[in-house]
Amino acid sequence: MTPELQFHNSATRRREAFVPLDASNIRLYVCGPTVYDLAHLGNARPAVVFDVLARLLRRIYPHVTYVRNITDVEDKINARARETGEPIASITARTTADYHADMAALNCLPPDVEPRATESIPEMIAIIERLVAGGHAYAEAGHVLFSVSSYPEYGRLSGRSPDDLLAGARIEVAPYKRDPGDFVLWKPSDAETPGWESPWGRGRPGWHIECSAMSWKHLGEEFDLHGGGHDLLFPHHENEVAQSCCAFPGSRFARTWLHNGMLLVNGEKMSKSLGNFLTVRDILTNGPWAGEAFRLFLLRTHYRANVDFSMERLEEARAELDDYYALLVRDLPKPEPDDAVVADMVAWVLEPLADDLNTPLAVARLRDLRAIENVLQVGGSMTAVLERAGRGWKPKPGQAGAALREAAEVLGLLSSDPQVWRKGGGDDAEIEAAIAARLAARARKDWAEADRIRADLLSRGVVLEDGKGTTTWRRG
Ligand SMILES: [Zn+2]
Structure with a gap:
């Protein structure tokens, strides 16, 4: 059975039924990390949210292409190399390996394609050439700028008018800009800065063009879903749309835009000056349980809402996982592979995911399956849970436990060995x-x-x- 997927599309500000462009290959692009430092907790949220989305899509459709890029050319990386003296190649290789290790610890599966920006420079140059030829970009003093006034739809994705754009954003005024809202597609590099030959001299791309080029290269001019943090909606995503739609007239770029809310720490925006800045690595050092507990903590909140991290909430998630693993460590009877009750229990947990990735409700239903199996194993009453589910189940031992495991996998949970979990990371x-x-x-x-x-x-x-x-x- 294929549940009908519905997503809140940021582009239309409405909930819509998901209609694939090509049901034999669902195409998803998510903005990945700029690799110059360890991932912080806010960076982990889109990785976890869109990992759940990719897992759900893979369960429903025969093939999914999930692309998440690595931004390995960006001025923050250059600045870090100047500050520390570490070569750029070493910073990006080390930070990419750290990112992979951290995301694996959060049980995020690797994306199907993980392009590096430095491997897509020809595609960036090709898009910029199209924009210049189409009158959407101009070269000035070694720079190439996107002309915002050439694209009347600019601001539509983020819902900002051109006037708000100028008032709200940190706009860099520069002599080479015709209009202060114009943004950089290409800029000149000096001898110490990474650069590539281009029709405009030796230089390097602006950040926004990188995602337009990598999504085009791996997913085509138009694709199904684009994800990222809400903080990227403007200007990054607005600029991606402007670049791609102007370079490929008639295409709509991403059909559906999903934006995750922000992560706060103890009720405040995370910042180094407030002393509440936490990396994923900081969390992982709490113990072998911490990666999965952090993932569960995130999934207990709907992806579009802001989520407030605290150590208490992490511990709550850990306690919930302890309960699951205490059940799964038992030798539960194994139901038949095609058991109809197990299949219905799994479907019941996954139903809310089809409804704009309602992970908090899916997690609540996992908890109910645990409660059912626990009653069968240790006694007690499951009447309230069965009434809440309303599916007419008369569960036999092992069914809810098997369904719990299978449904949790779509959320990327409960994949640890219960014995290892209880021993705390192995001998x-x-x-x-x-x-x-x-x-x-x-x-x-x-x-x-x-x-x-x-x-x-x-x-x-x-x-x-x-x-x-x-x-x-x-x-x-
Ligand atoms: Zn991007």
């Missing part, structure tokens, strides 16, 4: 063996395997610290 001997295997991989320069082992240990709450010739580890 010391097992961890030491994994570290030895990683050192051996490093010795033969198999960096991918070394990173994989490090990510696997991190997902179990084991943090490695490489010193001179030795590696030490700690649990959280």
Whole structure:
């Protein structure tokens, strides 16, 4: 059974039935990280939200292409290299590996395609050439700028009028701009700054053009879904639309736009000056439980709402996971693979996800399945839960437990080994063996395997610290 998917589309500000452009290949683009520092908690939210979306789409459609980019050319990276003296290639490689390890610890599956901006420079130049030829961009003093006044639809996605745009945004006034709202597509690079040859001299792209180029390269001129944090709606996404729709007249770029709300910490916007700035790595060092608990914490709030992080809420999520794993660690009877009650229980949990990714309701239903199985295992009453579900189930032992596992997988939850969860990340001997295997991989320069082992240990709450010739580890 295919549930009808509905999403709140930021572009129309309405909830709409999802109609794929091509049901044999659902195409999803999500703005990925700029790799110059560790991911903070706010960066983790879109990764988790759109991981759930991709998992749901994969369950319904035969093929999904989920593209999430790596921005590895951007002025923040250049600035970091100047401050620290670390080569750019080293900063981006290290930070990309950290990002992969952190997202794996949050149980986010890798996207199907993870393009690097530096590998898509020819596509960026091609789009900019189209924009110049179409009168939507102009070259001035080594820069190429998008002419906002050339595109009457500008501001439609974010719902801002051209006047608001100028008043609200931090607009850089520069002599090479014809209009203060015009934004940079290409800029000149000096000898110390990364640059590529182009029709406008040696230079580098602006940030916005990177996503237009990578989505075009991997998903085509028009695709189904575009996700990102609400903070990217303006100007980043507005600019992506302007670039892509003007370069490819007649195309609509992304059909449906999904924006996740912001993450607050203890009720306030996260900031270094307030002292409430937290990286994903900070959270993971709390213990092997922390990655999955943080994921559950996020999914307990609807993706469009702001979510308020606190250690208490993380601990609440951990306690909920402890309850699930305490049930799953039991030797539950295995129902038949085509058991109709199990299938209906799974469908009941997933139904709210089809309704604009209502993860809080799906999580509440997971809790109900746990309650049913728990009654069957240890006694008690399940009348209230069965009434709430209203599906006429007469559950037999094992059915709700099996459904719990299957439905949780779509949310990216409960995939840890219950024994390992209860032991807190595995035996010391097992961890030491994994570290030895990683050192051996490093010795033969198999960096991918070394990173994989490090990510696997991190997902179990084991943090490695490489010193001179030795590696030490700690649990959280
Ligand atoms: Zn983007």
